[in-house]
Amino acid sequence: MSDLVSKITDKNFQTEVLESKIPVLVDFWADWCGPCLALAPILEQIADEHKDKIKVCKVNVEENPQLAAKFNIRNIPFLAFVKDGQKVAELVGNQPKKVILNQIEALHNSESH
Numbered sequence: 001m002s003d004l005v006s007k008i009t010d011k012n013f014q015t016e017v018l019e020s021k022i023p024v025l026v027d028f029w030a031d032w033c034g035p036c037l038a039l040a041p042i043l044e045q046i047a048d049e050h051k052d053k054i055k056v057c058k059v060n061v062e063e064n065p066q067l068a069a070k071f072n073i074r075n076i077p078f079l080a081f082v083k084d085g086q087k088v089a090e091l092v093g094n095q096p097k098k099v100i101l102n103q104i105e106a107l108h109n110s111e112s113h
Contacts, residue, residue, distance in 0.1 A: 004047035006057040010064055016057060018085040023107045024055045025100070028071065028078040030062050035094035036077040042097045046104070054104050083107055 006016055008026065017024045027043055029036035040058075047056035061068040061076060071080055071087065081089040081103060088110075089103055 004051060004056065005044055006055065008057045008059045008067070010066055013067060017082050020055055022053065022055055023081060023083040024057055025104070026080040026082060027056070027058045028061050028068055028073050028076050028080065029058060030060060030076055033076050039077050039094045042100070046097065046100060050104060053108060081107055
């Protein structure tokens, strides 16, 4: 995991995700999940290329089952987009980089309420 991708646990979720000043992409994953591992380098690229637009974080569902339950995670990888402390969008499965970037753009183009 690169320095650009924050590891999230129950302890730092509030400050790192819910109180973030910029939108957050939270990747719910597990060590045994092949598609999760395939998605990781794409998320690291996004974290590097778009650090001014979005904060990329990872939550290991095995280590943080309460967070997985809070987001009602049934399948992984699960990408939750959090803005102003609220989940505003989600993507399930190993998504192409373009699909993830389109969602990030949509977040930035939407009006804050």
